[in-house]
Amino acid sequence: MDSDHDSPFGYDAFRRTCPSHTVLEMLASKWVYLVVCALRKGRLRNGELARKLEGITPKMLAQTLRVLERDGLVRREVFPVIPPRVEYELTELGQNLGGLLTQIRAWAEQHAPVIKDARARAIAVSEGDWAA
Amino acid sequence: MDSDHDSPFGYDAFRRTCPSHTVLEMLASKWVYLVVCALRKGRLRNGELARKLEGITPKMLAQTLRVLERDGLVRREVFPVIPPRVEYELTELGQNLGGLLTQIRAWAEQHAPVIKDARARAIAVSEGDWAA
DNA sequence: CGGCATCCCAGTCGATACTG
DNA sequence: CAGTATCGACTGGGATGCCG
Numbered sequence: 001m002d003s004d005h006d007s008p009f010g011y012d013a014f015r016r017t018c019p020s021h022t023v024l025e026m027l028a029s030k031w032v033y034l035v036v037c038a039l040r041k042g043r044l045r046n047g048e049l050a051r052k053l054e055g056i057t058p059k060m061l062a063q064t065l066r067v068l069e070r071d072g073l074v075r076r077e078v079f080p081v082i083p084p085r086v087e088y089e090l091t092e093l094g095q096n097l098g099g100l101l102t103q104i105r106a107w108a109e110q111h112a113p114v115i116k117d118a119r120a121r122a123i124a125v126s127e128g129d130w131a132a
Numbered sequence: 133m134d135s136d137h138d139s140p141f142g143y144d145a146f147r148r149t150c151p152s153h154t155v156l157e158m159l160a161s162k163w164v165y166l167v168v169c170a171l172r173k174g175r176l177r178n179g180e181l182a183r184k185l186e187g188i189t190p191k192m193l194a195q196t197l198r199v200l201e202r203d204g205l206v207r208r209e210v211f212p213v214i215p216p217r218v219e220y221e222l223t224e225l226g227q228n229l230g231g232l233l234t235q236i237r238a239w240a241e242q243h244a245p246v247i248k249d250a251r252a253r254a255i256a257v258s259e260g261d262w263a264a
Numbered sequence: 265c266g267g268c269a270t271c272c273c274a275g276t277c278g279a280t281a282c283t284g
Numbered sequence: 285c286a287g288t289a290t291c292g293a294c295t296g297g298g299a300t301g302c303c304g
Contacts, residue, residue: 011241014166016187020237020244021162027236030153030160034146046266055148057298062267072250083265084304093243100235104159105152107232109143111225112152118204178286189278194287215285216284 026071027097031056031064036090037105039074040098043089073097158203159229163188163196168222169237171206172230175221205229 011020026032031053038044038052050061065088068074073094079085090098143152158164163185170176170184182193197220200206205226211217222230 009241011244013237013240014184014186019248020241023240023244023247024165025162028160028162028165030157033156033160052146054146060297070251070254071247086266097239100239103232105145107229108145108155109141109152112143112155115155115203116151119202122202218286
């Protein structure tokens with residue numbers, strides 16, 4: 001046992017070539033976070049998502065959804081009507097992940113003030129280098 | 133209460149201008165994930181981190197650590213000796229986050245096989261358009 | 265309305281080499 | 285050993301326009 005870390009699944013995200021590493025890369029996107037969180041409370045249409053995720057461009061939204069669909073986290077349903085109607089919802093796997101990501105989001109919202117202060121202090125210090 | 137989502141802290145990560153949104157952006161990095169996870173079991177030297185995080189370059193490691201330090205998640209301690217010795221450890225806040233990120237990493241490792249299959253299937257389908 | 269294609273800038277990352 | 289500087293490749297991601 002020369003691996004000093006506690007991965008009980010035989011996969012090791014610290015290794016570049018491990019599949020779990022690429023999964024982590026996929027998750028390391030703020031839009032993935034937000035889309036999954038947004039879909040957590042139920043299926044949404046493309047436009048609803050676009051409105052909910054302030055600042056997302058159609059391109060990024062589509063791109064993010066395609067990735068999530070590809071990885072089996074989101075299911076896409078197309079209604080053959082005019083005007084077109086497309087709905088997205090989390091799969092079982094996506095729901096599962098959504099629980100965790102929502103915790104991260106909650107953590108971010110909860111600690112945002114402290115971190116904002118820390119950043120302000122860091123800037124103040126770096127600007128105070130004149131005290132050298 | 134026209135906000136339809138459940139943020140009990142007055143911060144809303146869905147809003148571009150909300151501080152929690154920038155916190156989420158900071159967290160949306162695979163190296164942040166891995167560095168925090170790596171430091172979770174105790175303080176480590178720069179070189180130890182570099183060896184543990186396969187594939188990270190000195191530049192990215194330093195950059196990531198600087199961000200984490202700036203945001204108050206990591207504490208940096210310098211020993212004035214030759215050769216230089218620098219150690220990093222999680223702050224209280226960092227420990228707190230580390231718990232969550234470790235869950236994400238565990239999730240990634242746990243579901244890597246399924247997602248790998250989903251990706252393979254997605255590729256197979258897209259290449260199988262000839263079946264139209 | 266949903267979403268794909270194109271163009272293009274700008275930030276980011278990796279590789280390498282260098283300094284204290 | 286820790287960290288920085290430089291450069292080049294890459295791509296994330298914004299804007300626009302067109303199609304079903």
